[in-house]
Amino acid sequence: MSDGFTGKLAAFACGPIKASPLATEIARLSALDWLSCGRAGAAEPVASILHDLAKVEAGAAQATLFGLTAAPVRMAALVNGTISHALDYDDTHFAHIGHPSVAVFPAAFAIAQWKGKTLQQCLDAALIGMELSIRIGLWLGRSHYQVGYHQTATAGAFGATAAAGRLLELSEVQMAGAFGLVATRASGLKAQFGTMGKPYNAGIAAAAGVEAAQLIAAGFEANPSALEGPFGFGATHHGESNVSAMLAELGEVWCFETVTHKFHACCHGLHAALEAGLELDLAAPEIARLEVRTHPRWMSVCNQPAPDTGLGAKFSYTTVLAMQALGIDTARLESYSDAICADRRLVDLRGQIDVTADDSLSETQAVLSLLKKDGDRREASHDLQQPASLEERTRRVRAKAASLIGRDAAEQAWAVLAEEGSAAEFTTLFA
Amino acid sequence: MSDGFTGKLAAFACGPIKASPLATEIARLSALDWLSCGRAGAAEPVASILHDLAKVEAGAAQATLFGLTAAPVRMAALVNGTISHALDYDDTHFAHIGHPSVAVFPAAFAIAQWKGKTLQQCLDAALIGMELSIRIGLWLGRSHYQVGYHQTATAGAFGATAAAGRLLELSEVQMAGAFGLVATRASGLKAQFGTMGKPYNAGIAAAAGVEAAQLIAAGFEANPSALEGPFGFGATHHGESNVSAMLAELGEVWCFETVTHKFHACCHGLHAALEAGLELDLAAPEIARLEVRTHPRWMSVCNQPAPDTGLGAKFSYTTVLAMQALGIDTARLESYSDAICADRRLVDLRGQIDVTADDSLSETQAVLSLLKKDGDRREASHDLQQPASLEERTRRVRAKAASLIGRDAAEQAWAVLAEEGSAAEFTTLFA
Numbered sequence: 001m002s003d004g005f006t007g008k009l010a011a012f013a014c015g016p017i018k019a020s021p022l023a024t025e026i027a028r029l030s031a032l033d034w035l036s037c038g039r040a041g042a043a044e045p046v047a048s049i050l051h052d053l054a055k056v057e058a059g060a061a062q063a064t065l066f067g068l069t070a071a072p073v074r075m076a077a078l079v080n081g082t083i084s085h086a087l088d089y090d091d092t093h094f095a096h097i098g099h100p101s102v103a104v105f106p107a108a109f110a111i112a113q114w115k116g117k118t119l120q121q122c123l124d125a126a127l128i129g130m131e132l133s134i135r136i137g138l139w140l141g142r143s144h145y146q147v148g149y150h151q152t153a154t155a156g157a158f159g160a161t162a163a164a165g166r167l168l169e170l171s172e173v174q175m176a177g178a179f180g181l182v183a184t185r186a187s188g189l190k191a192q193f194g195t196m197g198k199p200y201n202a203g204i205a206a207a208a209g210v211e212a213a214q215l216i217a218a219g220f221e222a223n224p225s226a227l228e229g230p231f232g233f234g235a236t237h238h239g240e241s242n243v244s245a246m247l248a249e250l251g252e253v254w255c256f257e258t259v260t261h262k263f264h265a266c267c268h269g270l271h272a273a274l275e276a277g278l279e280l281d282l283a284a285p286e287i288a289r290l291e292v293r294t295h296p297r298w299m300s301v302c303n304q305p306a307p308d309t310g311l312g313a314k315f316s317y318t319t320v321l322a323m324q325a326l327g328i329d330t331a332r333l334e335s336y337s338d339a340i341c342a343d344r345r346l347v348d349l350r351g352q353i354d355v356t357a358d359d360s361l362s363e364t365q366a367v368l369s370l371l372k373k374d375g376d377r378r379e380a381s382h383d384l385q386q387p388a389s390l391e392e393r394t395r396r397v398r399a400k401a402a403s404l405i406g407r408d409a410a411e412q413a414w415a416v417l418a419e420e421g422s423a424a425e426f427t428t429l430f431a
Numbered sequence: 432m433s434d435g436f437t438g439k440l441a442a443f444a445c446g447p448i449k450a451s452p453l454a455t456e457i458a459r460l461s462a463l464d465w466l467s468c469g470r471a472g473a474a475e476p477v478a479s480i481l482h483d484l485a486k487v488e489a490g491a492a493q494a495t496l497f498g499l500t501a502a503p504v505r506m507a508a509l510v511n512g513t514i515s516h517a518l519d520y521d522d523t524h525f526a527h528i529g530h531p532s533v534a535v536f537p538a539a540f541a542i543a544q545w546k547g548k549t550l551q552q553c554l555d556a557a558l559i560g561m562e563l564s565i566r567i568g569l570w571l572g573r574s575h576y577q578v579g580y581h582q583t584a585t586a587g588a589f590g591a592t593a594a595a596g597r598l599l600e601l602s603e604v605q606m607a608g609a610f611g612l613v614a615t616r617a618s619g620l621k622a623q624f625g626t627m628g629k630p631y632n633a634g635i636a637a638a639a640g641v642e643a644a645q646l647i648a649a650g651f652e653a654n655p656s657a658l659e660g661p662f663g664f665g666a667t668h669h670g671e672s673n674v675s676a677m678l679a680e681l682g683e684v685w686c687f688e689t690v691t692h693k694f695h696a697c698c699h700g701l702h703a704a705l706e707a708g709l710e711l712d713l714a715a716p717e718i719a720r721l722e723v724r725t726h727p728r729w730m731s732v733c734n735q736p737a738p739d740t741g742l743g744a745k746f747s748y749t750t751v752l753a754m755q756a757l758g759i760d761t762a763r764l765e766s767y768s769d770a771i772c773a774d775r776r777l778v779d780l781r782g783q784i785d786v787t788a789d790d791s792l793s794e795t796q797a798v799l800s801l802l803k804k805d806g807d808r809r810e811a812s813h814d815l816q817q818p819a820s821l822e823e824r825t826r827r828v829r830a831k832a833a834s835l836i837g838r839d840a841a842e843q844a845w846a847v848l849a850e851e852g853s854a855a856e857f858t859t860l861f862a
Contacts, residue, residue, distance in 0.1 A: 049649045056645070057503040059490030072488040148662035153615070184584070184628050185635055187618040189667060191657035197615050200651075204616055214487070218480045220631075226622035231579035236620060236669070 005243055006227050009132060010175035012251050013162040017124045023254035025390055027127040028417050029397045030091050033261050034101040035413050035429060036401040038084035040333065042067030046086050046196040050079045050203070063110035064427040073110040077160070077210040080106035080430070082203030085152070086196075087333065089404075092268060093259045094364060094385065096137035096155065097145045100130035100259060102202035103156025107209045108163040112423035117167055119416070122423040125166040127256060129209075133159025134255045135247070141240030145190070149237060153188020153201035158227070160209025168217045173224075181222035182212040183233040260384055263396050264330040266314040268384075269298035272366035273317055274330055275382035280370050282325040284349055290325075291369040292317050296357035303355050306347070310336040321368075322349040331403045436674055437658050440563060441606035443682050444593040448555045454685035456821055458558040459848050460828045461522050464692050465532040466844050466860060467835040469515035471764065473498030477517050477627040481510045481634070494541035495858040504541040508591070508641040511537035511861070513634030516583070517627075518764065520835075523699060524690045525795060525816060527568035527586065528576045531561035531690060533633035534587025538640045539594040543854035548598055550847070553854040556597040558687060560640075564590025565686045566678070572671030576621070580668060584619020584632035589658070591640025599648045604655075612653035613643040614664040691815055694827050695761040697745035699815075700729035703797035704748055705761055706813035711801050713756040715780055721756075722800040723748050727788040734786050737778075741767040752799075753780040762834045 019027075041047060047067055054071045061069065063076035066083045070076070084090055085102040093100050104126050112122035137155035145151055161182045165175050185208045188201035216222070227233045234241050264274050273292050282290070294317070304316040313319045313336045320330055326345060328335050340346060361367065364384040371377055388396075401410035413429050450458075472478060478498055485502045492500065494507035497514045501507070515521055516533040524531050535557050543553035568586035576582055592613045596606050616639045619632035647653070658664045665672050695705050704723050713721070725748070735747040744750045744767045751761055757776055759766050771777060792798065795815040802808055819827075832841035844860050 046651070049646060049651050052649050053642075053645060057490045057505065059488045059503065072490065074488065148667040150615075180622070181628055181631070184581075184620045184623050184632060185618050187616050189615045189657055189662070189664065191611070191654050191660070191662050191664075192615050195652050195654045197612055197653040197657070200612070200646075200653075201615060211484075214484060215480060215631075218483050220477070220480050221626050222628040222631075223622050223626045226620055226628070229622075231620070231622050233620065233622075236579040238667070 005247060006176050006179055006224055007172070008247060008250065009179060010172045013128055013132060013166055013175050014170065014172045017128060018251060019124070019127055020254050020257065022390065023127060023257050026257060026259060026393070027123050027130070029261065029394060030101050030259060031105065031123065031126070031417055031426070032401050032410070032413055033091055033397050034084055034105045036404040036410065037087055037090045038066040038080060038430065039409070040404040041083040041086035044083070044086040046199055047083045049196070050082050054079055062114040064113065064430045066430045068431060073114050074207050074210045074214070076110040077106045077206035078203040080110070081206035082199045085199035085202040087265070088198070089262050089265055091259050091261050093134050093137070093255070095255065095258070096134040096151060097142065098133070098137050098151035098155060099202065100133055100156070100159065100256065103152055103205035104129040104133060104159045104163050106203070106206035107160035108167060109423060109427055110210060111164045111167040111213070113427045115167060117423050119419070119421050119423050119426055121167065125163040128166060129159040129163030131254060131256045132162045135250065139239060139242050139246035140234060140237065141242050143240050144238050147238040148190050150188040150190050150192070150201050153205045154186045154237065156202065156205035157182050157186035157208045160206045161212050164210045164213035165216065168213050170213065170217060174216050176224035177222050178212045178216040180224040180226040181216060181220065182208055183226035185212065186233065258385070258387065261393065261397050261400070263400055264320065265333050265336060266320055266330065267302040269294070269302040270317060270320050272364060272382045272384050273368060274320060274324060275384070276366055276368040276380040277321055277324045279380040279382065280368055280378055282321065282370070284322070284325040284345065286372045286374070287325060287349065287352055287370065288373045289371040290321060290353045292321065292353065292355045293358040293361060293367040294355065295361050295363045295365065296359050297363055299357050306350060308341045309338050310341070313341055317355045318350040318353040319346070321353055322346045325349060329403065331400050333404070436678060437607045437610055437655055438603070439678060439681065440610060441603045444559055444563060444597055444606050445601065445603045446682070448559060449682060450555070450558055451685050451688065453821065454558060454688050457688060457690060457824070458554050458561070460692065460825060461532050461690060462536065462554060462557070462848055462857070463832050463841070463844055464522055464828050465515055465536045467832040467841065468518055468521045469497040469511060469861065470840070471835040472514040472517035475514070475517040477630055478514045480627070481513050485510055493545040495544065495861045497861050499862060504545050505638050505641045505645070507541040508537045508637035509634040511541070512637035513630045516630035516633035518696070519629070520693050520696055522690050522692050524565050524568070524686070526686065526689070527565035527582060528573065529564070529568050529582035529586060530633065531564055531587070531590065531687065534583055534636035535560040535564060535590045535594050537634070537637035538591035539598065540854060540858055541641060542595045542598040542644070544858045546598060548854050550850070550852050550854050550857055552598065556594040559597060560590040560594030562685055562687045563593045566681065570670060570673050570677035571665060571668065572673050574671050575669050578669040579621050581619040581621050581623070581632050584636045585617045585668065587633065587636035588613050588617035588639045591637045592643050595641045595644035596647070599644050601644065601648060605647050607655035608653050609643045609647040611655040611657040612647060612651065613639055614657035616643065617664065689816070689818065692824065692828050692831070694831055695751065696764050696767060697751055697761065698733040700725070700733040701748060701751050703795055703813045703815050704799060705751060705755060706815070707797055707799040707811040708752055708755045710811040710813065711799055711809055713752065713801070715756040715776065717803045717805070718756060718780065718783055718801065719804045720802040721752060721784045723752065723784065723786045724789040724792060724798040725786065726792050726794045726796065727790050728794055730788050737781060739772045740769050741772070744772055748786045749781040749784040750777070752784055753777045756780060760834065762831050764835070
């Protein structure tokens with residue numbers, strides 16, 4: 001191992017966990033968030049295609065699938081990874097440049113259910129896997145993403161390997177071998193964005209991690225240096241090789257604490273504006289003009305001025321802010337409909353909203369300036385990077401889960417997550 | 432599709448086949464060669480690890496595994512791809528920079544057996560897949576290989592997709608989608624060379640092709656432009672983007688005709704010298720001095736002067752030439768033993784052989800200069816790129832197969848390949 005970092009990652013992945021209370025709690029929240037996205041995603045077209053593949057292969061009933069019964073662990077990881085990212089509504093870590101939950105939880109829960117692990121063992125393994133995927137994302141850096149790789153898939157495969165390998169009780173030497181083996185398989189291109197290939201990228205990361213960990217546990221020998229070094233994964237995949245960022249206070253500081261959850265079922269570029277809108281308590285009858293200032297990047301991504309479809313609404317500042325001002329729940333999938341785009345009240349309100357680019361803002365910031373009909377002026381800004389309190393995050397994730405899978409199911413899942421039960425108890429909630 | 436080549440590849444993959452008689456015959460030879468490598472490889476340690484994985488997953492008995500019964504097609508492709516490359520004794524295409532058979536045949540035979548296709552349909556699909564993997568290898572070029580990618584795996588995944596997709600009767604539009612989908616998954620690093628990860632690279636290519644074709648057949652939607660274009664597979668994977676080489680006379684000229692088969696169970700760098708040795712009819716008692724000239728690249732790869740293990744013997748000019756002069760069959764796996772390295776006759780003979788680098792030679796050439804004890808001087812050279820006659824190739828592949836799996840099995844397989852039977856008849860010979 002050229003500069004020895006694979007060994008450090010392996011030691012972290014196999015060692016005793018000393019997670020901060022905050023990281024531990026947020027992992028629990030992300031599990032609820034991931035479960036709701038997976039159950040709601042099971043109704044998407046890509047889910048039935050993956051279900052059919054699982055049925056055609058059949059095999060040992062080792063781990064539960066979202067929306068179906070059970071399949072071998074590798075297939076469960078593939079299917080659940082894909083389905084839970086199908087709505088693109090799962091958690092995001094901006095520095096990782098990816099979605100930690102959807103690559104790691106599917107691997108962790110599949111192995112934990114199969115091997116009869118406790119829920120806490122599963123959550124610990126998933127937390128370690130997500131932390132590692134974030135740190136490998138940092139190591140690969142923006143250059144990796146910019147050239148066309150999807151960190152959710154590439155860095156995610158290493159995180160999935162860590163979680164699966166920990167639950168299979170790999171030794172440190174084996175874990176380093178598993179990282180080396182998955183380096184030959186970790187893949188995923190941004191060229192799939194906008195197609196079913198995007199959620200599939202999460203599924204292949206989870207499945208690759210499970211398979212690599214299984215093979216190493218069975219005695220497979222791979223090159224543990226395949227991640228680092230001149231011809232390693234980073235060098236071949238346009239990585240920035242930011243080793244110091246990757247290893248900084250590993251095991252002491254938890255990058256995972258800054259993961260963000262999505263509270264609106266639309267493009268992430270719209271979320272800061274919607275959060276600022278909540279602060280202004282936008283109400284349609286009061287609005288004379290509303291100005292939105294946002295990072296220039298978003299102007300070409302999610303500034304459709306007058307979409308006429310539910311899908312288009314998800315990429316439109318004027319539409320989602322008008323929805324919010326009309327009291328329509330932007331967290332609900334069903335809110336984004338063709339019908340709402342044709343609603344007279346919404347169409348009128350859109351005309352009162354201006355969107356402008358402001359390069360003094362970061363990609364996670366937005367500023368709203370409201371002129372009320374009574375002449376009052378108010379302004380609010382929001383930065384998605386700014387952490388809310390744990391209480392506030394908990395309240396909102398639970399509300400989101402309730403809107404996705406119904407209040408009873410969401411509260412049942414939250415209760416299971418608070419208990420000292422088995423991982424299998426939680427996976428019974430997948431279908 | 433930015434410059435439209437994916438559509439052309441898809442049209443070739445789906446269209447009527449107009450293979451040259453030579454390409455058709457060589458595909459048949461490669462099938463025999465691949466079968467022998469697979470059956471002999473089933474005794475390797477990596478085979479039992481993959482067998483165990485298949486047993487743990489279980490599932491539908493769709494396709495036969497080397498050395499075992501049957502598994503789902505994706506698993507069969509993974510297992511058979513890995514096992515058939517385990518000995519590193521399968522065919523090579525130098526311009527492709529890879530091994531065409533081991534990525535493509537496992538996918539083709541798995542789907543053909545499952546779907547009840549004829550042997551000819553299977554061989555046609557495999558030939559098209561291998562031709563495409565070679566051409567995608569050309570498109571990616573040496574830069575892709577040099578940075579650390581293994582074309583057998585990366586280009587091979589596209590070839591496997593073509594073969595599997597053709598046998599699943601994908602339309603041209605679907606085939607382009609399958610190429611786009613597998614672009615997000617095609618992977619494999621040279622960092623695995625020297626470990627079980629190298630043959631696994633062939634297995635993951637075959638499995639990725641099968642899964643991509645299956646998903647597309649079931650309605651999965653992917654980006655058909657994910658192979659070409661600024662953020663496509665080539666751009667992200669250090670490809671040379673040599674579109675003209677890739678498309679040159681596609682469907683008219685068959686690059687596959689220049690595939691080479693290995694006739695010695697050792698490092699490919701030694702083969703040209705061994706072929707020149709055959710021409711000189713080396714005989715130990717006659718040799719006073721023997722000089723080997725070879726490309727400088729091989730000096731650090733396979734010039735161990737006095738190895739004492741069977742593995743070391745596979746990377747030693749002096750040892751393999753001495754074996755040849757002593758009448759020991761260099762085609763047989765068992766010939767490379769620790770015992771032979773300690774044989775007094777061989778040790779003495781090694782001392783009479785000199786190896787020197789000659790940068791006027793290509794990597795596929797070698798020159799032998801023999802001084803006989805009677806004072807006679809003779810010289811012979813060989814270039815692996817220089818094609819032998821079909822008759823000669825046939826004779827030698829059949830002899831190699833016989834040395835690997837026994838004469839009866841080899842001749843039975845060759846007879847089945849000459850019949851107009853089903854693909855399943857051939858796959859009964861896998862176990």
